Amino acid sequence: MNMTDDEFAVVFIDSFEYLEYYKKRKILFELYASPKDIFKDNRPIRQYFSSIGKENEGEKIISVIKDQRMICDFVRRSVEGADGVIIFGSEDYPEELNQVPVPPLALYYKGNKDLLYGEKFAIVGSRRTLRSYEIKTEEIAQTLAESGVTIVSGIAEGGDAAALKGASRYKKAISVFAGGLDCVYPSINARLIENMSENCLILSEKPCKTPPRKFYFPVRNRIIAGLGKGVLAVSGNAKSGVRYTLDYALGCGKDVCCFPYGLGEIGGLCKEYVKKGAFMVESAEEIAEIMGYKLIDHKKASLDDAEKIVYELVRKGAVDSDEIAEECDLSVSEIISALTKLEMKRLIVKEVDASYHAIK
């Protein structure tokens, strides 16, 4: 991997896992004219650390800087597994991230970097997402991706994975990791990520080989919120980490959309933000209207008679085959067939509890 001297310096300093962010930033971007100068002169570092009374810490860093082999080791370790790194302050650095609190000093990436510079929209959800909402999420992500909008999300199961799955069909997905790029967590999504690292983009502010820790996730969410022009929350309860993403987005003055949830249903977080003034959305069209995207038009699928009857009943709120059977004259096997056909046409979806829901 080719790196400029500046990138090399940033990656090196960034690889000190227990050095605080503000110290790293001070060393790299304030003490010297450009980051690469840290290797030339170590007096400013010594001065800085003695001024804050942490001489020992400063000496440690300087001792590593003196050791050429150690520097190379540190850097190689940090970028092994990434395609490249984008540093704070460089031309490539995504503009949006300057608005978020503590903008990441380095972004390690793998895949198609160009996705960072187009239209982006964040979709986030908790791991506990209703199956029908997952399908809906996938659908929306796919529609937006088809129309040229890149979807930014995390990596967890449920809402995040659904969004990535939909968007990656059009190679317009960015997944932001909490740990290093080579630490896919949860491993259940390894296949999806493997696929994405070729066609789409995976991104992390942590050097490679950093295992994801619990407290990295909320911090990571500021990048997701920062990259997206708006955010859609598809699920989440009062305690969900989705809250951080939404708060960061609101803090940056971005639009927040939420899926609707009913009285007595799960999804407390979405309801809470809708009350606070977030947009309530159910479809890609509504999101497009809010965000000003142009969607590609699609033809409607054709339905036969039984399918029409069943589809209407599902849309009216009949949720399982028993209820449908009561409302119409079709036999059970006809209803089952119609439901499966509608499912294959992606008009309805079957929940884990055997109930059906219209998604269009």
Add this chain to the structure above:
Amino acid sequence: MLSKVTGYVLDGLSGYPVTVEVDTNSGLPVFDIVGLPDAAVKESKERVRSAIKNSGKSFPNHRITVNLAPADMRKEGVGLDLPIAVGIVVASGQVAVKRGNDCVLIGELSLDGSVRGISGVLPILISAKEAGFKEAIIPKANEKEASFIEGLTVRPVEKLSDAINFLSGTKDLFPVEKQNYFATAKRVVYENDLKFVKGQKLARRALEVAVSGNHNIIMTGPPGAGKTMLAKCIPSIMPDMDFEEALETTKIHSVAGILADDEGIVYKRPFMTPHHTASRPSLVGGGSSSNPGIISLAHNGVLFLDEMPEYPRSLLECLRQPLEDRVITVSRVKANVKYPASFMLVGSMNPCPCGNYGSKTAQCKCTPAMIQRYRSRISGPLIDRMDIRLTVGSVQYSDLIEKADGESSEVVRQRVNRTRLIQRERFREENIKTNAEMSEKHLKKYCSLSESCESILRDSFEILNMSARARSRILKVARTIADMEMSRNICEEHLIEAISYRGQDD
């Protein structure tokens, strides 16, 4: 003086004749049994001694040697009491045998000289008949079991003295009255009937499809959805057992000693529900003498595993081979026995450990990892053998009170009988009976798809995210549905309905 009588010993699901030779010599009064008797046979000495004494005969005061031939095979069980006792009485010269040279004697003795019932009489009698014996004397308690065997005169006895008097020609014993299986089989009444199942139209249909093709089925649903109730109804809609099936099942039940006293033959399809703490030998068979396990007791019936993920994985894995081969070979120190184990596997499980996963109103408290762990307790290869994966929704209160009774099991069973008949006709040349048993070869031959069906199947795999291994399962179920509609070929609607019985994880 020497006497020879024929007894019979059980070996797995058949028996072998044992010639009981008794010789009395002069010498110290010793009573010896040789010819590899096990503990129960050795103990028969004491029973025989008292029984003879209490039957009005005297126990000879000589040196008695009993030989059980063939001498190299282990003799187990208590069925040899009666032939040994008769042999001793004859050998001591108290009576002379006038008839019954070709007669098999089996039965356990009580100290007072009465004859008690033993297990495994039916398989013994069937083997005896096949070995060419014409007559048998059995305990009165086992009379019913014997009443379905043609070509063998079976005489029940209550007391040792009856058997002796019969053989010496001083008393007649009336043979067991023969019964006709089909005349008696009509009376079968199952406790659970589908008409008591409220609502659940989808589940009823799925069960009918499953039973029609003998497909294994797993039901997933929240607690209280009625999974167990539905499962219990399955035997009531299964096709009537024919005589051969009934006899096979009765044999196994007879060996296990669980045959009901008032019924000589098993009319009802067995419905076995082992608890999840069951041990492996109890499930597949075992013990020192290789007794049949629960899966063999469920032969020709249903094996129902309630809350399947609760069963230890090692236990569930034991089921894989019998599900495939429909027999189980139980190998133990003393015996190596093959038992049939052709059962329909019915499983039930919750969607997650707390049962609320997927519910819109109740909050599921399980983490994704917990759910994953819970589901993975049933291994992939095993779940692969479940042709139908049914999701059972929870029952609404209004369903319970308002709805009229549904179709009764009787009506459904008529249809199932018809569908099974179609399959039996089709597989006449093959070694199988039902659609569920079809192999790849059969699928190619009997489940060819039209081009439009093939394209539906291909689309469904892509859109519904199904794995490739679901294909043969879907084809088998589609074949069954086509049979139910009496269609020669698999049509689109059959295929689509079959696709709808796939699982969440396909």
